[in-house]
Amino acid sequence: MARMRFLCDAERCIDCNACVTACKNENEVPWGVNRRRVVTLNEGVPGEKSISVACMHCTDAPCIAVCPVSCIYQRPDGIVLHNKDVCIGCGYCFYACPFGAPQFPQTSAFGMRGKMDKCTFCAGGPEPDGSKAEMTKYGRNRLAEGRLPACAEMCSTKALIAGDGDVLSEIMRTRVSVRGGNNELMGWGTAYGKGVR
Amino acid sequence: MKRLCAVLCVLALAGCGENIAHRQERLYGPDAYRIAGDTVPWSNPPWNGDQAAWQRDMDNRARMLNEYRRTN
Numbered sequence: 001m002a003r004m005r006f007l008c009d010a011e012r013c014i015d016c017n018a019c020v021t022a023c024k025n026e027n028e029v030p031w032g033v034n035r036r037r038v039v040t041l042n043e044g045v046p047g048e049k050s051i052s053v054a055c056m057h058c059t060d061a062p063c064i065a066v067c068p069v070s071c072i073y074q075r076p077d078g079i080v081l082h083n084k085d086v087c088i089g090c091g092y093c094f095y096a097c098p099f100g101a102p103q104f105p106q107t108s109a110f111g112m113r114g115k116m117d118k119c120t121f122c123a124g125g126p127e128p129d130g131s132k133a134e135m136t137k138y139g140r141n142r143l144a145e146g147r148l149p150a151c152a153e154m155c156s157t158k159a160l161i162a163g164d165g166d167v168l169s170e171i172m173r174t175r176v177s178v179r180g181g182n183n184e185l186m187g188w189g190t191a192y193g194k195g196v197r
Numbered sequence: 198m199k200r201l202c203a204v205l206c207v208l209a210l211a212g213c214g215e216n217i218a219h220r221q222e223r224l225y226g227p228d229a230y231r232i233a234g235d236t237v238p239w240s241n242p243p244w245n246g247d248q249a250a251w252q253r254d255m256d257n258r259a260r261m262l263n264e265y266r267r268t269n
């Protein structure tokens with residue numbers, strides 16, 4: 001069974017935010033909610049690195065563990081989805097998530113929170129595939145149409161790639177071998193520098 | 198009165214009896230999506246339940262993200 005994954009190559013990301021725009025457009029994400037965002041480290045300093053972040057569909061997702069109403073579940077392909085009909089908007093998942101992926105639309109005045117919204121890996125939710133209800137609540141189900149998430153397919157530099165983990169590893173191996181050099185061409189050292197502050 | 202208190206205590210403690218293993222299986226297990234009312238993407242046409250064909254198509258699509266492969 002495949003394990004669906006996102007992988008962002010910090011050497012390629014140019015902070016264009018096309019992934020953010022593609023996600024919002026494809027899933028008709030409401031105002032004030034960003035399922036994906038681009039984070040730049042050392043912004044303005046030569047050698048800055050950008051990385052596109054959304055729900056990472058963790059193998060042992062902490063949001064599932066803390067949800068008091070058990071509305072979040074994991075599919076056999078590793079994608080973490082949730083049921084908005086069950087969600088009570090408590091925000092525990094937001095505190096548990098190390099990436100800040102769960103988003104909460106402001107539904108009325110006084111900062112009242114709505115149902116949790118997050119990246120679905122363009123896999124919709126627990127409504128009939130391709131239905132209007134699924135589109136309204138969770139966004140487009142591209143996986144059921146045989147397509148990959150819009151953010152990855154729209155990425156102009158192909159910094160953000162999505163798909164089965166084995167295929168992504170294969171792509172990254174090719175990239176690193178073509179770039180040449182040493183191990184610093186990818187990994188922790190590239191993304192976060194040498195640890196000098 | 199004592200009997201009523203005992204019954205109420207038993208009822209109150211009944212909520213603490215959630216089976217953690219069952220919860221794990223329900224949320225992370227292979228049937229988690231089915232219990233939540235979801236369907237797998239390969240259940241739709243043109244795959245009609247052929248998981249291997251869907252997987253092959255998705256892998257081929259993911260490989261198209263590799264421009265080295267596209268240009269060569």
